[in-house]
Amino acid sequence: MSDSRTVSPIASGAAAPRLRLATRLAGLVVLLFAIEAVSGVLLLVYYRPAADAAYLSIAAINDEVRIGWVVRSVHWWAADLLIALAIAHLVVSYFSRAYARPRRSAWLSGILLFTLVLGFGFTGTLLPWDQYAYWSIDSTRQTIAGIPGIGSFLIYLFWGGWELGGEVLARFFAFHVGILPWMAAALLAAHLVIAWRTGLQERLSAAPGAEPILAVDFWIATLLCIGVLLSAALSAPPALLGPADPLTPLPHVQPRWYFLPARMLLRHLPGAVAGLTVLVLFVLVSAVPLIDGRERPSTLATGARWAIGLAAIGVILWMAVQQYVSA
């Protein structure tokens, strides 16, 4: 009988071997990470990270390079799917207490990895240098500047000044393809090693001979994931608005869906308070294993975990919907 609170062996014998849902989701996240890397390298062949060339190079990828628009669309949709599955992995890990001893470091590395994934999304949004890219990133400046203590530092790190121009594009490009991938690869490796050593290895060794069946499971999930990804990519390729024009603001610009709650905070709270709220939430989520770190929690702690988790999801979804319908 599987117990979510302890490291349980894979059910063996007549039943099919089973892995945790979080582990299965993690497998798909790694798959999408690989798809992002491959499609990203393909885009890199034609992309030019300069203010006067970026938009034209993306337009050329869209219009002139054979199946260039498919590669761009796959890169776009795989990023969305990756973030969605990473969120699902995070949520399932939270509710299944995958953060408790001995996997506290797996939780922390996972949170950092998730932050890097959002960083990929943020920096990647600017690279097409079209109107949406320009004005959606420009509108986040106040949020970042509002983070207490490090807001100004981050603005100078990413923006290189206060204005959004070619220098910012070059910086975002450097982060997107030169810095974040290495950081993410290293953290991903660490995350996988920790997960392997703190349960996965034990679960697999408890059911000898189950690997081929698990591999088939992963293969079927991979096929379905790629099917969904290509369906989205081929039927709804990302739009490319006109080239970035600093003199013509794009009205009612919304950030990417995963930044909607943060934008809602910014709209209703002053910059510093919004930044502080995001920082406090980040610290709180990171510190979950310290707050609820015992191997076997009390009934009260379990109830509290579910109540807090569901409330947080509810509030975040509500904020996202409010922001979405406000435009």
Added chain:
Amino acid sequence: MRAVTVLVVLGVCVASRVAWSASDSCSVCHSDVKTEYEAGVHAATVSCTACHGGDASVPKLEAHDTAKGYRGKIARADVPAVCASCHADPERMRNSGLPVDQFAMYQNSEHGTRLKRGDTRVAVCTDCHGVHRIVSHTEPTSPVAPRNVAATCGRCHSDAQLMGAYKLPADQEAKYRESVHGRALYVEDHPSAPTCATCHGAHGAQEDVSTACGRCHSRTRDYFDEGPHAAAVKQGKMTECASCHGYHELPAPDRTLFETACPTCHAPDSPPALTARKLAAVLTQAEESLDAAEDDVATLERTMPTAARRRSRLDQARSYYLEALPVQHALNVERVEDLTRSARSISDEARSAMHEAQQEYRLRYLWLAGIWGYVFAAGGVAYLYRRERLAQRREREP
């Protein structure tokens, strides 16, 4: 101690006297005027006495000394000359960046000539620029800022009783606001859209604006001068633009003008009327082709990434069409046809290329069908293999 107190009191009195005498005594009584005046451009460089005369260094009514040039409230007839005492002086205006010919222009204007004849109801400087609070025309609250010019002129020119005396209509401001120029200024927020002063002149305001349009629409005038209407203008049979386009009401010009303006002079079956119908037809066809192609691109751009590259071809087609608009004033059907044909053929070519691309793009659904066929086939094989492995495990393990 008492001596010290007396010295301090005396010192304060002397100091305040010095401070008071150096300041402007006018503001002691005219504090309301001072508030207005200080909000204007003159506060920095021009004192009250520069316009009103007198001596501001002495208190109260002593300042109103006619021996020192005090003239009090300036008579309307004298206002232009008083303003010109500085504004027509190149030496004084050197650092202001302003022209010094406004007074000369005013004197030759409709307003100025009537004023010379003793008509004090006409506009003088202060009617348009304000009195004590005079601000730059670049200041949005200025009565001569572009968005306020029509209202400023309208203060007199929309007064039916006042205009009746000059046998002028009083509906120009209302007509202007609804005209293509007025809408450009008030609806589209175009900062350089023409106002009353653009056509009539500002300081040298004239009623006759028969040649004003060509100052901005210079290409249109060039083509107009090549056409048969130029001779009619010289003979005084029509005005350069207003005969067809109107004056203040000036609607956005479109094909309907051929139906409304031409018949006012030409019989329906006359050769000029035939030319008008041909021009209207070729221009309408080109515009419809362009609009249809642009609609197609806009629709396809939302779903098909490869549609964007057609945009530049359509821009080229649009430029041929825009070139044809001034050319039509030469009333040369062949030249207009050449340009509109180019616009139409590029639009049609772009449309057909886009429809081909659209067909190609639709093939992606075939690709998707193939992909899902593979997913189900490969997934099905994997599932069967999985079932067999599980059955083998069941057999092996008791």
